[in-house]
Amino acid sequence: MEISDQTSYSYFQYFKGLGLPIYLRLNLAHFQSDVVELFKSMKFEEMSPKEVTEMEEGFSKEKFSRLLTIEEATPGVMRQIGSFSDSDRFGSESIQPKDGYQVYRYRGLAMMLYAHSFKEWQMGCSEDFGVEATNLASRVVINRFLSWSLAPLGIIGFWGVPVDEGMVVMKPSDSNGEVVFIDVFKRWSYTQDGNKRIKNSFKLLKLDSSLKERSITMSGERFLTFLTAHCTYFSYGGHSIPVRQMIQSLCRNYEGHVYPLESFQPRTDLNL
Structure with missing residues (x-):
């Protein structure tokens, strides 16, 4: 231009x-x-x-x-x-x-x-x-x-919000368009709250309204499918090989948990 x-x-x-x-x-x-x-x-x-x-x-x-x-x-x-x-x-x-x-x-x-x-x-x-x-x-x-x-740059995004445990992965409408970007190799996260080092115990959570008072660890296949569906990288022919590799790396290094919706407490505007 x-x-x-x-x-x-x-x-x-x-x-x-x-x-x-x-x-x-x-x-x-x-x-x-x-x-x-x-x-x-x-x-x-x-x-x-x-x-x-x-x-x-x-x-x-x-x-x-x-x-x-x-x-x-x-x-x-x-x-x-x-x-x-x-x-x-x-x-x-x-x-x-x-x-x-x-x-x-x-x-x-x-x-x-x-x-x-x-x-x-x-x-x-x-x-x-x-x-x-x-x-x-x-x-x-x-x-x-x-x-x-x-x-x-090796940074991949997922619709969702940061929490103490890691992040809650959501639909864009549920997160109000908010994204957590993760540097897969340097282990940093970039969010609307700022950037911070990713802990070894970092978890990616899925909220479930039917679950009560406990969380469930996702299987590897379910975790991979879940992250792939909520990745913010949008392309005509599906995810590229590097993007798929970044998602696979996250699945190998971190856990996916199904978490009870009733126990989720979103941060308030005062914490932004």
Whole structure:
């Protein structure tokens, strides 16, 4: 995308200070103020002009850099975003492979053009992106971007929330679009609460309303199937070999438990 006026763009980095080369760029004048709060809650921090200059100077040298430019969609693009297609029968999200790139669409909200061989990606979206009414969908879209960008770094995401034992794996609607990202090899987690070292006793929990006062350890096959179904990495042809290997590694190193829903206590806003 041709950028005529770089100074009109604000830049945000995921977990700034930790060395993760994942960035967002957008003109804030085109969006509601809620979008900044959304980014902050997802651990994107705004960059200073000096930090932006340093990032641009080293961007081409950093193998795993990703920059998503977010623009307000033109009327023509919004028609594409809002139109119905055969893939819509599977849900609001779809991916269409094109020659050399892929098109991700969240119907009614956003369309992203990306290719894993390119560092700069583009997204057009509704001016309501990030507002309260689209908060869940907006989180899903940004977490898809993060999932594709972090996977080459050995970091994989699952819909859910962190707990003392590890994490509760959920549907995106139940977690309000929240994700726990896990660095499989360095053993760190990245969540809306921050980043922390993963304990040897880390567990991935599934809530069950029929279970009372006890937890059950999942079998290896059931655990693998469960994590595969709740992984945030979304692709047209199914999970890639590296993604499947990361899931398998988690299943070998950690336990999956079925946990009684009645015993689950979600954190409050005061703990965020």
